[in-house]
Amino acid sequence: MVDLYQNSEQFCGKLSFDSLNGEVEKVEAKKGVVHRSLVLRSNKKQGHVLVLDDSNFESAISSFDHILVDFYAPWCGHCKRLSPELDAAAPVLANLKSPTVIGKVDADKFTRLAKKYNVGAYPTILLFNHGVPTEYHGPRKAELLVRYLKKFATSDVSVLDSDSVVSKFVEEAGTFFPVYIGFGLDSSVIEKLAIKYKKNAWFSVAKDFSEDLMVLYDFDKVPALVSLNPKYNEQSTFYGPFEDEFLEDFVKQNLIPLAVPVSRDTLKLMEADDRKIVLSIVEDENEEKSRELVKLLKAAASANRDLIFGYVGVKQLEEFAEKFDIRTKLPKMVIWDKSDDYLSVVGSESIEGEDKLTLISKFVEGYREGRTIQKTISGPSLMKFINGSFDIRMVYFLVFMVAVVMLIQSINKGSDEHRRVPNEDQVHHSTNSLSEVESKEYYKAGVKQD
Numbered sequence: 001m002v003d004l005y006q007n008s009e010q011f012c013g014k015l016s017f018d019s020l021n022g023e024v025e026k027v028e029a030k031k032g033v034v035h036r037s038l039v040l041r042s043n044k045k046q047g048h049v050l051v052l053d054d055s056n057f058e059s060a061i062s063s064f065d066h067i068l069v070d071f072y073a074p075w076c077g078h079c080k081r082l083s084p085e086l087d088a089a090a091p092v093l094a095n096l097k098s099p100t101v102i103g104k105v106d107a108d109k110f111t112r113l114a115k116k117y118n119v120g121a122y123p124t125i126l127l128f129n130h131g132v133p134t135e136y137h138g139p140r141k142a143e144l145l146v147r148y149l150k151k152f153a154t155s156d157v158s159v160l161d162s163d164s165v166v167s168k169f170v171e172e173a174g175t176f177f178p179v180y181i182g183f184g185l186d187s188s189v190i191e192k193l194a195i196k197y198k199k200n201a202w203f204s205v206a207k208d209f210s211e212d213l214m215v216l217y218d219f220d221k222v223p224a225l226v227s228l229n230p231k232y233n234e235q236s237t238f239y240g241p242f243e244d245e246f247l248e249d250f251v252k253q254n255l256i257p258l259a260v261p262v263s264r265d266t267l268k269l270m271e272a273d274d275r276k277i278v279l280s281i282v283e284d285e286n287e288e289k290s291r292e293l294v295k296l297l298k299a300a301a302s303a304n305r306d307l308i309f310g311y312v313g314v315k316q317l318e319e320f321a322e323k324f325d326i327r328t329k330l331p332k333m334v335i336w337d338k339s340d341d342y343l344s345v346v347g348s349e350s351i352e353g354e355d356k357l358t359l360i361s362k363f364v365e366g367y368r369e370g371r372t373i374q375k376t377i378s379g380p381s382l383m384k385f386i387n388g389s390f391d392i393r394m395v396y397f398l399v400f401m402v403a404v405v406m407l408i409q410s411i412n413k414g415s416d417e418h419r420r421v422p423n424e425d426q427v428h429h430s431t432n433s434l435s436e437v438e439s440k441e442y443y444k445a446g447v448k449q450d
Contacts, residue, residue, distance in 0.1 A: 049090045050103035053110050066100040066152055067128045071107040076122040088142035098153035147174045156194040157187040158204040163213050166206050173202045175230040178255055181206055184222030189242055193251050200255050227254035258301040259294045262312035270308055271338055277308045281321050282331045285313035296357045323377040333363050343372040
């Protein structure tokens with residue numbers, strides 16, 4: 001039988017039998033898939049960001065175990081800033097032992113793909129692991145993005161079999177995520193938690209290690225689970241009981257540092273934690289007196305692990321701090337449960353004074369005794385601040401409302417017989433103005449924040 005795959009070009013030119021033409025069409029389709037796959041793999045090998053569309057998207061998703069896809073719009077400013085970061089990260093990720101590929105889709109042009117994956121704002125970034133998509137909310141700077149994505153290409157629990165391997169693991173993990181090392185623990189003990197919190201931390205177990213390593217990581221018996229947070233120079237040890245509830249409490253508590261500086265990233269971490277936040281508001285986080293306060297907050301946090309202790313400077317994040325009535329003398333403390341309400345402790349509206357540790361203790365004591373007043377934050381919802389994005393459907397709603405207002409104004413003008421009727425040039429200018437407003441301003445609301 002003739003090899004249709006190798007000889008399809010000559011058959012296309014010479015034969016016209018329906019059955020054979022049908023086979024040729026199938027072969028051509030097969031060749032197209034193979035060609036697209038080869039092109040994708042060639043670009044991936046060179047570390048390029050793959051340009052995806054309707055014709056090659058499914059091939060890409062099925063060809064690579066891990067692929068990060070950026071759904072962007074050409075007019076989106078945030079998308080333009082993200083693009084060079086992805087270009088820089090792509091070759092590094094492509095050359096890892098377990099590579100992650102980066103692709104991009106013009107969601108404005110390929111609307112079918114955008115709709116299929118529920119893209120409602122730009123940029124939307126999806127990480128496909130073995131074809132299964134999850135929305136990516138990690139860092140967007142190239143170096144941090146690489147470190148973040150490396151975790152998805154590693155085992156849920158890494159097994160470390162010597163002191164040097166432990167040291168190398170901690171070094172390569174970097175400072176962006178906490179690291180958990182189980183000494184004398186079987187990997188099955190923490191496997192469920194490693195899967196659940198994989199996007200937030202590194203997990204490992206050490207099988208063979210020396211007493212020198214025990215001294216280095218400050219534990220004196222096994223089994224022990226050690227948490228390291230290199231970014232904040234914090235370390236903690238858990239000796240059990242190694243039951244699900246207690247183990248998860250330890251993991252959750254150490255995902256967040258003892259005293260958390262408020263930012264969009266840390267707010268997302270705190271939002272996922274069910275503990276209430278003791279929030280301290282200062283004028284400037286970088287002042288010496290603020291740094292001294294942070295040390296005291298860490299001490300208070302160690303004694304009150306059922307609460308998160310956070311702090312924010314008005315100078316650093318005024319948009320957030322001013323929601324808690326910063327007219328009160330700073331520094332001040334409030335209790336916030338991540339809703340649009342917060343609690344002020346009677347008699348502890350401010351913690352200005354010499355003995356701040358005592359003032360902090362009195363604040364926590366007053367909260368626990370229920371001596372509080374509920375207040376409402378000022379301005380828009382804090383959840384919008386945390387998420388930092390607007391759904392594109394809100395854009396359409398805003399455009400619609402503007403159009404309705406302008407229509408009402410137009411009707412009101414037309415109903416007044418004594419008003420001058422605008423000439424054609426004026427009408428044309430008004431229409432162009434609305435079009436310009438819609439295209440240049442209102443579409444910006446659909447952009448996700450970095």
